[in-house]
Amino acid sequence: MYNALDIAKYFITLADPEEEDLITNLKLQKLLYYAQGFHLVLFGKPLFKERIEAWQYGPVVPEVYRFYKQYEPNPLPQPDDFNVEQYDRETQELLDEVYEVYGQYTAPTLMRFTHQEKPWKETPLNEEISHDLMKAYFETQLVK
Structure with missing residues (x-):
């Protein structure tokens, strides 16, 4: 299992600032x-x-969120301490796929998507979204 900051760094490295592809x-x-x-x-x-x-x-x-809060709405900088070899192949493939599908959208668009989805809608504000709720929802989103 990874820590969320390592997964965050992976996503940030997929962004291409020269293509105006930025992650906030x-x-x-x-x-x-x-x-x-x-x-x-x-x-x-x-x-x-x-x-x-x-x-x-x-x-x-x-x-x-707290780690990157200092950047406010600005694009996040590329991490200095990134090593792609710390991620197994399955994880890289999953993260690449998630970025390919969802990375094309702006933050406000992604926010609108999540506000339509059961895990966020059925969880009280500021409470943890359960893995069970997420799993049940995302099972319906896989292309079979």
Whole structure:
């Protein structure tokens, strides 16, 4: 199992600033949520141990949010301490796929998506979104 900050760094390195492909903290939070949800379904276990909570603007991993909070709505910088070899092949493939599907959207668009989805809608504000709720929802989202 990874920690959420390592997964966050992976997503940030996938962004291409030269292509105007930038990740803000808000966008990063949604990508973490989608990665965790699909990982729960595909592998039957969490991708990272940190909680995802239902905040006003959608699902958030509080530790990662606080780590990048200083950048406010600005794009997050590329991490200095990134090593792709710390991620197994299955994890890389999942994260690449999540980024390919969801990375194309803006943070506000991703926020609107998550506000339509059961895990966020059925969790009281500022409470943890349960793995069971996420797994049940994301099972319905897999293309069979």
